[in-house]
Amino acid sequence: MTTASALVAVERLVAIMARLRSPGGCEWDRAQDFASIAPYTIEEAYEVADAITRGDMAELCDELGDLLLQVVFHARMAEEAGAFTLADVADAICAKMERRHPHIVGAASNNPDADTVRATWESIKAAEKPRDSVLDGVASALPALMRAQKISARAARTGFDWPDAAGALAKVHEEIEELETATSNSARAEEAGDLLFAAVNYLRKLDIDAETALRDATAKFERRFRAIEATPGFATLPLDAQEALWQAAKARLSGRGSKSG
Incomplete structure (x- = not known):
């Protein structure tokens, strides 16, 4: 598809959304x-x-x-409110991409490495949006694991970080002990949150994305559980028999871990 045909297709989508939102259009939209x-x-x-x-x-x-429909939908509602248009959205991101890639579209075309590009991106971004805290700008609606990792990474920029992964791992063990000794539901809930945050921080030190790691682990559990759940009478089997089926499924599906992994 050429650029011209892509633009025609987007214009068609914009026209459809305008019709859906107009009087006589789709009541749900x-x-x-x-x-x-x-x-x-x-x-x-x-x-x-x-x-x-x-x-x-x-x-x-x-x-x-x-x-893409979601972008067009939001832009259409904004246009109706007189706030901005889809063209404004596209112009803004084009300007941002050009501004944040001076080594490509600017005078500083010196073929920097990936780390330098990333650092330049972050410095330009910080200049665009001055903040009171390094934690500003981390969306509260992000999934909890993702937000925890971003928050801890932002804090680390100030030097507030373990010097190595061993310190972060020790904190995980500390939080496990505190959860084990908590004496009320509210205290256990608080310590559970601290444990999860500490685990995310440890994964960050290992350059592991916590959200992806948990998503993959959940998918692995799901595959294995579906395999053993298909066994006739599975729910009525004693735990040791279910565990035997689990271990067989684990070997058959060539993964690692126990019942939770």
């Missing part, structure tokens, strides 16, 4: 607002990620279309 559509936007982004994980290019194409 007309009833929506930013808040009601936001959960769908998040869901579509995750479905894009899922298609990528599964390596399904046909599904990825479809899901990217659904995500």
Whole structure:
């Protein structure tokens, strides 16, 4: 597809959304607002990620279309409110990408390495949006694991960080002990949160993305559990028999871990 044909396709989508939102259009689409559509936007982004994980290019194409629809939907509502248009959205991101890639579109074309590019990106971004705290700008709506990792990484920029992974791991053990000795539900809940945060911090020190790691572990558990759940009478079997089935499934599906991994 050429750039021209892509633009024609986007214009068609914009026209469809305008018709859906106009008087006489779709009542459901007309009833929506930013808040009601936001959960769908998040869901579509995750479905894009899922298609990528599964390596399904046909599904990825479809899901990217659904995500593009979300952008067009939000932009249409903003245009109706007199706030901005889809063209404003596109112009803003174009300007941002050019501004943050001076080694490509600016005078400083010196072929820097990836680390230098990243550092330049972050410094330009910081200059664009001065903040009172290094923690500003981490969206509160992010998944908890992802937000925890971003928050701890931001704090680490100030030097407030373990010098190595061993210190972070020791903190995980400390939080486990505190959870074990907690004496009330509220205290256990608080210590459980501290344990999860400490675990995320430890993974960050190992350069492991916590959100991806847990998603992969959950998918692995799901595959193995579905395999043993298909056994006739599985739910009535004693735990040791279920565990034997689990170990067999684990070996058959060539993974690692115990009942939770």
